[in-house]
Amino acid sequence: MANDVLRQRQKTVQAEILSDGGEKSVERHPGGEVKHGGGIQLLRLLLFMVYNLGSCISIYATQLLGSPLYFYDKNLFYAYMAITKQSFGILVTTLTQWWTPTVVRISGDVSVAGQLRVTPDGRVECRFPDRVVLIANHQLYSDWVYLWWVAYTNQPRMHGHIFIILKESLKYVPILGWGMMFYGFIFMSRKMAKDQERLEHRLKKLKERHSGPMSGSEGLDPMWLLIFPEGTNASDNGRVKSAAWAKKAGIKDMDHVLLPRSTGSFFCLNELKGTVDYVYDCTMAYEGIPRGKFGEDYYTLRSMYFQGQPPPSVNMYWRRFAVKDIPLDNQEKFDLWLRERWCEKDGFMEEYLTTGRFPASAEATSETKADQNAYIETEVKLAHWWDMGSLVFGWGVFASIIYVLGKVWSWMGIGNKW
Template identity: 60%
Template sequence: MASGDLRQRTKPAPTDNGDPPAANLNAGTTTLTDPKVAHPSGKRKHGRLIRWFRGFSFAVYFLSSCIAINLTQIVGAPLYWLNRDLYYAYMALTKQSFGLLITSMTYWWGPTTIRISGDDSVAGQIKRTADGRVEFAFPERLVLIANHQIYTDWLYLWWVGYANSPQMHGYLYIILKESLKYIPVIGTGMMFYGFIFMSRKMAVDQPRMAHRLGKLKTRHTAPDGRSYLNPMWLLLFPEGTNLSNNGRAKSARWAEKSGLVDMQHLLLPRSTGMYFCLSELKDTVEYVYDCTVAYEGVPRGGYGEEYFGLSSTYFEGRAPKSVNFHWRRFRIADIPLSDAKEFELWLRERWYEKDALMEEYLATGRFPASPEAIVDSKGLQGRTGAYVETEVRTRYPFEFVQIFVVLGVFGLVWNVLGKMWANTVGVFR
């Protein structure tokens, strides 16, 4: 579907009662206008008592894991003044722990099907494993962009890093709004992770970004004298915020003010931050990977945040029935970075294409299938034009224990040293 065709369509009008219009979610079989179907994942699967227990157990696991990770980071903080390379490697391990945390908590409390396809540019990089998982073969350094549907988009994209070979969930970097760094425990952890915090004032943000991006493109020297770059996945949401009624209105006003055609299913992207990042990293990164994300059940004209919040997904047992990814990649050498205006046009055209993909998803319940056969780890091929369907889960049942290993070892050593000290003092008394 050409972007020009997309621009001729108008947004469907809401129904008389203000509800979103009926949506053809899966080959026209499901609508949301029936008041008995208030949520795309159906009625609550649990009563109040079970929901309370799920919420309590989730909170205990999540908070205890976050505290353990944060304490692990604090224990390793002195490495910053001893050896910077060792410090960043150590923090990457703690970031892996957070990747394990969100993967395991989604598998236990918010299980969902992940349906994945891609165009020719990612052919051979998405494989089905023999045990039903997916394995991505994306490079160690890339810039990852995506449309922003709900607050937890980053959670599913972080899992992609976990499912990649080599695993990259310890090298994900996210650009976030500044207020998030003041969240107790979690904000401190994100600062240790080297995430980039934005105030949305370019005069303030540009020096910060230049500093952080400078670290991400710093070359290191191996013991054998070889120069290398650390792995890096930089995640950007060019829309700047998730899709919502407020964001939709702002995008429409900006389109009218700028004489642009607004998106039907996305927000108009902001190019300034991405342009700066790519300009800084262009000599150290070869590709931009683009993921178009859609959640099953969100009706035409509706917003995912209204259906798939933390409570619905993790406490009520109403996670999205499927999270759908469609992947593309673009060579940075082919992106017009010599002129900011040309880049803005390039990014907007990519977003019109993504909007057309979203239209196809809403009309058929599927993104375009991968054009090549899907090959599993044993070399067996699926049908041409296939999808990989899997779930967010860890490779091993008790892999989450790694979250607590470093802190446990430190506590054990501290206890042993304390007893040795006590015994030594006792001898000399």
């Protein structure tokens, strides 16, 4: 898509003319005015809950149904759970597509040349390897949704093979947390002394060689491991902690991102060394957030999904680094390497806040010399309607379980006793 037709940034602060002819600055929501009144918001909430909760329950039911495979054939078990993970990837994509339509603007540097392309119907198609470690700055709670969608756009599709490192408390969330444990997500307490044994156990599984239906080259299963080195999303509290840590360590704090914590990333990359060739880095920014403010103050679940105020655009800037070039022999050297990458991210964010665009290389997003578009502007949506099939399957399994339980209930005469 040519640069001159790219959507322009929305102005968050606008001038309002007063009755005496003067002006005053008025802050507007970057997602525009509220598009839905109270009644429509309630209806959207109810539909959201029915679709989201119903889908999560049905996916969890399929997980429970397939869980005995673990004791029969672990390769089949992991392949089965990858299918249920695909279902959840479809769920979060359709939730975004239907409730909070989002424009995504993608660019990259020369390290990802030829790996980002736009299809004839305007979708993005990524061509990242089937085993990578992803790192990203953490701007908002929804970052993982957009990165999971990127996995869905990849060729081959990777939305069934994404693994996320996230905080331990999330595994106790009913249905959702239980399902994530089936997905092999890694839950961390953020205390390495406590987490190391668990992390080592999970990473050992991710580098095992199998002969099952999922295995790629050399018997390694596909894997996208997503790490947010900052540990939390950008916020007032996160900013204070980042500044305090910078002062304690005697280093300069960042302006637009939080200082990354290197211990977990260092451990992961060392454990996976020899099974992963590249680290893919994504810098993310949400359009319209004023300088010095945070996304959580503007883009909430209510504003995005129910009031009709999604970000005017979500922006991604991609780079990749060869694992062999990353200093993994020394913790201090790696800490410096990661901090330098985050300093670069801070610069990218400054450029975005100043110009409304991340840097861009036409080599990253163009397939031919005649096609020199440095940015891909697309939307979060399904590639094909039949991709919904995995969710329909889950609903079908859940309905069948309810039907069978009802028959058993009736056969045993339990209903009559009540």
